[in-house]
Amino acid sequence: MGKEYEDMRDEYCRVLWDQAESLRFHAHDHSKRLVTVRALVQIACHDDEILTETQAGEIRGVGESIEKTLSKEARHGIPTECGRYATAALAMLSVLYEKKISCIKKKEKDALVSMGELLSKGQSKLESFRKFLALDLILSSPGACTAWAQMQPLESKGFVKRRQRINMEGKLAFELTDDGLEHVKHLLKERIGTGRIQKIEAVRSWHWQNSPFYVIVDHREGGGESVKLGSLTRRLQKEQVPFRTAVLNTGDYLFVRASDNKCFDAIVERKTAVDLADSIRDGRWKRQYTNMVEALNGQQSNHNLDMSGLERIVYLIEGDLKRYVHTQCGCGCMGVGKCGNPTVEKLRQALNEKRKISKVHVVETNHPKATTCWIKSTLEEIARKNGTPLTPTKKRKTSDIQDEVKVQPATVMTPSKKKSATCSKVSYAQLKVAATAWNERDRTQLTKLTLPVLKELCISTGENVSGTKAQIVSRLLEEPEPALLVLRRRQGEYIPRDRTAGHAFLCALDIAHRQGSIGLTKDDLMTRAEELGVFAGESLYYEVGPLGYTGWAVAKDLLSKGAVPLCKRISSSRYALNPIAGVDANRKFISPGTDIAAALHYKAHLRKYCKCKSPPPQTLEATRQITLEDILKDHPSSSNDDKTSTIFFKSTPPTKTKRKQSKGLFDSDDDDDIIYENTASLLPSLPVDDDDVIIYEPTKAPPSPQSISNDSDDDILDLTSDVDSPNSKARRRPPRTSNRSCIDLTLDDSSDSD
DNA sequence: GGACAAGCGTACCCAGATCA
DNA sequence: TGATCTGGGTACGCTTGTCC
Structure with missing residues (x-):
């Protein structure tokens, strides 16, 4: 039998409530108090048990100083009063939840609870030694009541919506949002006090x-x-x-x-x-x-x-x-x-x-x-x-x-957003013929195929399926995409479209990342992205309207979209790729931004969008292009046991990857391998035949980095490169915000102006 | 089976508001 | 003052249905 532990959420909330109360009397501690209340609500609304301060410290909004306070002040063995809640946040959520449920049952639309009602009912659900201040006191001094202060974080979390209602008590009314309803249903039931300690094994x-x-x-x-x-x-x-x-x-x-x-x-x-x-x-x-x-x-x-x-x-x-x-x-x-x-x-x-x-x-x-x-x-x-x-x-x-405590039902793997990806009407035999023609780059054979088959092939290879037959065939004859991008698209995770500003930014950040930069400023990033030639528009700096378009608007998507954003701000003025992996809502592993950027950058070289001379090394798992085997293995009717489109994450041993040369156990490899080695094992790989050896046949081998350029690590962008760019028309020179030239791209980060 | 168009969803972009 | 956030418009791509 394992040792028993105690869920400390309520006790931690009590400690933070006391701390927030003590900070109430000092105006200069206002922000510290807000942080404390916010942390309190985060802990109160946390889904899982919290058994230690370390676990509490993992929660967003709980910093080191709060963690220390908890470890110093929290005591074990204090039960929550029977039928009450230890926090005002939960007490108020409970009132709003009851109202919402009763409205749903009565099929009423308006589930608003007036501020006055919320205070009085909330008080009855709160532990007896805690108090809401009177309504008029709160109205005259909203920050004075620590209990009421817990409402604001609930609104920020999107659980509660505030409405102006002149005819209601307090002239304000509150409503539980749908998100809030979903979240608090189990939370309230689980967290109501029983008067005894809940032991967890x-x-x-x-x-x-x-x-x-x-x-x-x-x-x-x-x-x-x-x-x-x-x-x-x-x-x-x-x-x-x-x-x-x-x-x-x-x-x-x-x-x-x-x-x-x-x-x-x-x-x-x-x-x-x-x-x-x-x-x-x-x-x-x-x-x-x-x-x-x-x-x-x-x-x-x-x-x-x-x-x-x-x-x-x-x-x-x-x-x-x-x-x-x-x-x-x-x-x-x-x-x-x-x-x-x-x-x-x-x-x-x-x-x-x-x-x-x-x-x-x-x-x-x-x-x-x-x-x-x-x-x-x-x-x-x-x-x-x-x-x-x-x-x-x-x-x-x-x-x-x-x-067991509570075991959730097996998670269904994320279905593709695109119906055709999972509901294929194309048989395995048809796809095999198509994929073989694709693999051999046989335009004649591809043209003979039917449109549905070609579209299925497009989905398997990560290409768009729109357009006429001729357009689709031409698209399929382009260099295959990196398999990682195909997977990410199927996971429904955000990837910027080809040749957009987002694509260009990620390519620029990929270069900076491999050169060891700790991040780029906005100006630097814009300049570098512009010079790569990846962006298909006239210029990232193209001036439209009174403010002038800078192409920067897309940066917010890079920083926010998806379960694991591709980029992150590492300081107020610097942006970098997100090196950290994560999971999506369905608990599927999501590759880090560094890998996605490498894959997109490699694709830009394969398709000759990018003018730089520092393509990601071919040896990276992130740059592995999708293969015939990948396509066939992923078909629902393939011989594989798994009939879904599930893609496993292959843990490819280095000896079996397409490394040029292994220097022996624990010998250092070429510098080319340095940066991306970290997550190579995580990169998804469609199941591969036989012994998992990934071999590119000469006919479909991607151009080696050397063939694109024989650069070294400290190569610079060669804007005089003779790489044919489909966008070869004269490009508007970006307005310089600094004296940086293309040569600056080789400078290490310490030399960056900031 | 192929081409095309309508309807819909999403990514991208713009512009005003807000924040630091 | 510059950067960021946010809501809304636009363009593009996908799905579906229809016609040839």
Whole structure:
């Protein structure tokens, strides 16, 4: 039996409420108080149990200082009053929820609750020692009431809408939004006080006896408080990933075949940002690496496990390093996690050093959820490659059911937005003929095909299906897209269209990223994107209307669209690719912006849009073009067991990828491989025949980077390049905002004007 | 089976409002 | 004052139905 823990959400909210109250009397603490209340509401509305301050600290809006307050002030064993809520946020949501439900039942449209009613009813649902101030006091001084202050974050979260109603008490009325309704339904039921402590058991295993493959989790990960109390094991359980915990000498996770205890694919070391900094500081980083190398070489064993199937080491880095920079010491050390720890730059340097090593992969995720999804997809892929797909719906043992908290039903894989992608009317045989003609670049054969077949082929290869037959055939004869872009489109995730401003920005950022820049300013990005020639319009600076169009409007989409935005602002004035992977609403793994940008940039070179001389290396998994095998394997009627359009994430061992040359175990590779090595293992790959060797046939081989240019890493954009551009008409010279020339593109970031 | 048009959805872009 | 946010318009691409 695992140790029992306590859900601390209510207690943390009490602590933050008290802190917000104490800040009420100091005008200069106003913003600090707002932050505290916002954090309080975030914790109050959090879906899952929060067992530790570390877990609380993972929540958006809960920073380091609040985390510290929680660890100092929170006490265990305080039950919430029976039938009451510990926070005003939940009490008010409960009032609005009841009103909304009654309106839905009565088929009334207006579910508004007046401010006065909200206060009085909310008070009755709140723990007895908490009070809303009187309505007139709140109206005269809205910030005075900490209970009422919790309404604003609820509005910001989109749970509640505020309306002006002159005839209602307080002249304001509130309504639960549809989003809010969906979210609070279970939350309110679960969080109402029972007068006793809710105990939660640490999850130690799930269904591993019944599965052909399972994950072994180091028991310190599975149950250790310092590493977030097995939040990951509960997530594994939620995702129906079979696992058990055990003491591992090396690594945190292993993928094991049940029949013979053989480990497959990777030995995984998970590190949070702070843990990474700590381990570098105290020497564990080197020690653990040496141990893992020995394990990989068969010089070390873990209990009865057969380690011969291990092919690589994976570092799973969880969380944004920058978020944990310690500034409170005031000494200027800027250490991650605590004073004296290495800085973000040092950590990045350490990770980049690991990326240079073949057989070592660094995967960055933004959240334990993304980490879980990576583990799940890797295990699925291992099982699939070894001919025994996971069957998570096997009959459960009673003991397992007892161990369970709440297991969500198996998530349905994201269906394609396009109907035709999943509801193919084209038979496998027809598609095979079409794909073969496509593979051989045979225009005559392609022209003989029917339009539906050609359109199906377009979908499989990621091309648009519109246009006449001749247009479609011509489109299909272009260089194939990188497989990663085809996958992302099918996931319904945002990709800027070809030759738009967004496409150009990502190409420019890709170059900067590979040159080691820590980000580009708006001006710099505009200038570089313009000079690439990727943008099909006259100019990104084209002046239209009183304000003048700068093409910059699309930047907001790059920063916001999709489950994992492609870009991020790294400071108030600098933009960079998002290096961190994540998951979408259906818990499918989403590749990071760095990979998508590399794929788009590579495509721009394949199709001769881009004039630069620094194309992404052909050796990257992100630039792997879609192949005949990919298309056929993905057809619902292919021989594959999986009849859906599910695309697994292949964990391609370096020895089997199309690397030009492997210099041997743990030797540094060419610099070309450095940047993208990190997520190569994550990149999706349509199931491939036989032994997964990816071979480009000479007839369809993409132009090598060398053929496009024989550049070195520090090459510059050669705008005198004789690459034929379809957009070869004279381009308007962008208005210069600085003295930067194209040569500036080679400058390292330190030289960037800001 | 192919071509075409209408209707619809989405990405892109514009322009005014708001924020820092 | 410059940057960002946001709502609305436009163009493009996709789906579906119809006609040849």
